[in-house]
Amino acid sequence: MVCIAYAFKTLCLCLFFIVVASRPTVKTKVFNVQRHGSKPDGKTDNANAFTSVWSRACARRSGRSKIYVPKGTFYLGGVEFVGPCKNPIEFVIDGTLLASANPSDIKQDTWINFRYINDLSISGFGTLDGQGKKSWPLNDCNKNSNCPKLAMTMGFAFVNNSNIKDITSLNSKMGHFNFFSVHHFNITGVTITAPGDSPNTDGIKMGSCSNIRISNTNIGTGDDCIAILSGTTNLDISNVKCGPGHGISVGSLGKNKDEKDVKDLTVRDIVFNGTSDGIRIKTWESSASKILVSNFVYENIQMIDVEKPINIDQKYCPHPPCEHAQKGESHVQIQDLKLKNIYGTSKNKVAVNLQCSKSFPCKNVKLIDINLKHNGLKGGPSIAMCENVDGSASGKMVPKHCLN
Known part of the structure; x- marks a missing residue:
């Protein structure tokens, strides 16, 4: 009787492993932006193509989604990637994302913005080129009340359990990376570069955030x-x-x-x-x-x-004079x-x-x-x-x- 029970258990275990092994593996689906209409010519605005790819990747219900930016220069107008998404998202950038040199062309506070997302991973050896040189002379708000509003390079708002790795941010118009109400986020291997005399080009700026880790990062800026x-x-x-x-x-x-x-x-x-x-x-x-x-x-x-x-x-x-004595x-x-x-x-x-x-x-x-x-x-x-x-x-x- 004991032998029969043991044999029955062994048979059940074998059937279980066969069923598990036979299940189809849910693979990561790759969305190559160039294959979805983006052009790496440094001229064509790829904002609509990028947001279209994001919508498809974000809505996918099974497995992970990977958005891939291959080598090449992809001109990009102001763009927002908004969640929540149905699955974790990888955003791999091996090419260059190029902003307009004209600051008035970007109508939003942040050139590339991620909002309301969990489990986001941004990586790759690409570059975010903010082309800020023409904007820096306009950054005189301390003495000019009509100064233009300049865009930060990349922003994260209400983004949790996420990370960014190895990306380079070059010559932002204002700050490079901005974080607001972001929790449990890792930043590692990032390079941030702007001249020492470029005004208000903060490297990493954060408010109302918790559990942030920044490591192995090189930052040179004007702020x-x-x-x-x-x-x-x-x-x-x-x-x-x-x-x-x-x-x-x-x-x-x-x-x-x-x-x-x-x-x-x-x-x-x-x-x-x-x-x-x-x-x-x-x-x-x-x-x-x-x-x-x-x-x-x-x-x-x-x-x-x-x-x-x-x-x-x-x-x-x-910016003196200040009202310290009065207040x-x-x-x-x-x-x-x-x-x-x-x-x-x-x-x-x-x-x-x-x-x-x-x-x-x-x-x-x-x-x-x-x-x-x-x-x-x-x-x-x-x-x-x-x-x-x-x-x-x-x-x-x-x-x-x-x-x-």
Whole structure:
């Protein structure tokens, strides 16, 4: 009886494996944009062809969809790829996507925009060419109220569980990559390039995001390499080279009402080369919101001829005169910061600037093994300047710390 039962079980298992093995494998369906009407001549606007391919790939119900951009130059007007999709989407770019050199040709805020999508993967060794050179002289909004609105290169809004890998972004009109309300997103192997004098060409900009990972990425721009704005939490940045640019910046914060806390940031194994700033936190002195900036770790960071290697500025005012005296101190509370093994050279004598709010002093700032030597034109050793900071220092300390 036992032998019969055993034989029956064995037969059932064999039938199960036969059924599973005989099921048809659902393959990834590839949508080559060139085979669906796109022309790699650098002239024909392929926006409609691209959105048509996206619609078909997004609506497919079984398996994965892969949109493939082969080698060649594909001119592309402003385009939006909108979900939700029925399946995961791969977007592989091996060619060049070319924007119009005329900024007025792109009628939307972002040249290439992804919205309301889960499980999106963008990869390939292609280039997003924003052709921003003609736009940069028009970027004078600080003194011209009629300045034109310039498009960012690629945007992600309400995109989750996704990633971008190996793409190059070249000469954006405004920022390169913009993230809003994006969660669980990995950025790796990306190259971002624009001249150091190109205005407002932030490399990666994010607000209201969480669980973002940025790694093994090279960024050289005319503004912040990475800009971290209101409501961003749990951000990990590692193995990034930044220069030229304005460093890795938190803020500016506090200018608008209803801003949210920024917390849980780790920045490690970074090289800043020739940037205006390295580690930077900036808040408006005349702040309209009371928010918390907390639980930041900066570790293993090299500064090479950086003008302001460590810079907390709670009197941020990019275009004086400002109304600080009339509106009072910043209401942004900065606390629980650890800066460890920060080393290299500073072009400014003030290598460490901790200028905090009188109303909301910085709390629990820890300096561990800081070695920043002055390498500027005017002689003398590097110095640190502190206002309204409470914290501690340990290990090697160049310049001498000024913490309470």
